[in-house]
Amino acid sequence: DAGITQSPRYKITETGRQVTLMCHQTWSHSYMFWYRQDLGHGLRLIYYSAAADITDKGEVPDGYVVSRSKTENFPLTLESATRSQTSVYFCASSPMDEQYFGPGTRLTVT
Amino acid sequence: GESVGLHLPTLSVQEGDNSIINCAYSNSASDYFIWYKQESGKGPQFIIDIRSNMDKRQGQRVTVLLNKTVKHLSLQIAATQPGDSAVYFCAENGARGNTPLVFGKGTRLSVIA
Numbered sequence: 071d072a073g074i075t076q077s078p079r080y081k082i083t084e085t086g087r088q089v090t091l092m093c094h095q096t097w098s099h100s101y102m103f104w105y106r107q108d109l110g111h112g113l114r115l116i117y118y119s120a121a122a123d124i125t126d127k128g129e130v131p132d133g134y135v136v137s138r139s140k141t142e143n144f145p146l147t148l149e150s151a152t153r154s155q156t157s158v159y160f161c162a163s164s165p166m167d168e169q170y171f172g173p174g175t176r177l178t179v180t
Numbered sequence: 181g182e183s184v185g186l187h188l189p190t191l192s193v194q195e196g197d198n199s200i201i202n203c204a205y206s207n208s209a210s211d212y213f214i215w216y217k218q219e220s221g222k223g224p225q226f227i228i229d230i231r232s233n234m235d236k237r238q239g240q241r242v243t244v245l246l247n248k249t250v251k252h253l254s255l256q257i258a259a260t261q262p263g264d265s266a267v268y269f270c271a272e273n274g275a276r277g278n279t280p281l282v283f284g285k286g287t288r289l290s291v292i293a
Contacts, residue, residue, distance in 0.1 A: 103280060112285040113224070113269070128280060160223050167212045167273060169281060171223035 073097075076161050076172040084180055089148045091175050093161030101164040102144040104128075104136065106157040107174075113160070119144055151179045192290045199257040201287050203270035208251060210272035214281065215244060215255045219266045227255070227268075257289075265291045 074095040083089050093102065104116040105128075115128030117136040125136050133155060135147045144163075148155055156179045162169040193199045205213070211232040216224035230237045230244045230253075237244050243256040253270050267288050271281040 110285075113283040115280050118280050162223075167281075168214055168226055168229055170226060171216075173223050174221075 074161060074163050074170055074172040076159075076175050078175060079173065080176050082178045082180060083151050085152060086150050089151050089177065091146045091148075091159055091161075091177070093144045093146070093172060095142055095144075095161075095163040095170075097163060097165070097170075098141055099163035099165045099170075100141070101166075101169075102138065103162040103164070103169060104134070104144070104146045105160045105162065106130065106155075107160060108157050116146065116159075148177075151177075153179050155179050189285075190288045190290070192292055193260050195260060195262060195291050195293050197260055199255075199260045199264065199289055201255045201257075201268050201270075201289065203253040203255075203284055205251050205253060205270070205272050207272060207274050207282070208248075210274055212273040213244070213246060213253050214271050215242075215253075216269045216271065216283075217264075217266045218269065218286070224269060260289075260291050262291045262293055265289055 077092045100121050103118040105113045107113050114130050116130055116134050117125055117128055119125045119138040122138050122141050135149055138144050159175045161172040214229040215227040217227050218224045228239045228242050228244050230246050235246050241258045245254045257264055267286040269283050269286045271283045273281055
């Protein structure tokens, strides 16, 4: 089915482990984004990408790494997870202005 | 700094009444605005958008009004239904063309049956 998907939907990991969250879109949108959503902070932009092989930092990039070798995929990696990275992570894609969001990944770091 | 905010963090309305959710923006250069609805456990869902060359845009049961003079954006929901209960976010683009959207913190709408 067309759309934007995220995997896994739920993840529990330990402090210090590397974790990769996957995002896949079937629309061939140029832009893709990663946000985290925490109570009291709303949606905060982590990284975004304007096209394959082009990425830029957002508001809260520290501790995260992204890559975009293909237009349809935009994985987010936590290189060494910390408890402060416990959050709900949303991926989004955009053809121009409006963004379309995935269902989210709830990540818990213990 | 520039920010997108909301006048009311929570709003309770009777089923069947009209709802109005407000948003103030501070970046006068923004030329694109958008409203999202987020239900519990789900990702934000696009509702309606508007560009700065318009002051009103209507969708199905929803209307967005833009007042550039006072930098105010509102979302009107007609005949509010229980399924409208959610958190609503406004966002702006900062007028830099394809700039990531700047989101407000959200207003929770509760519909009373």
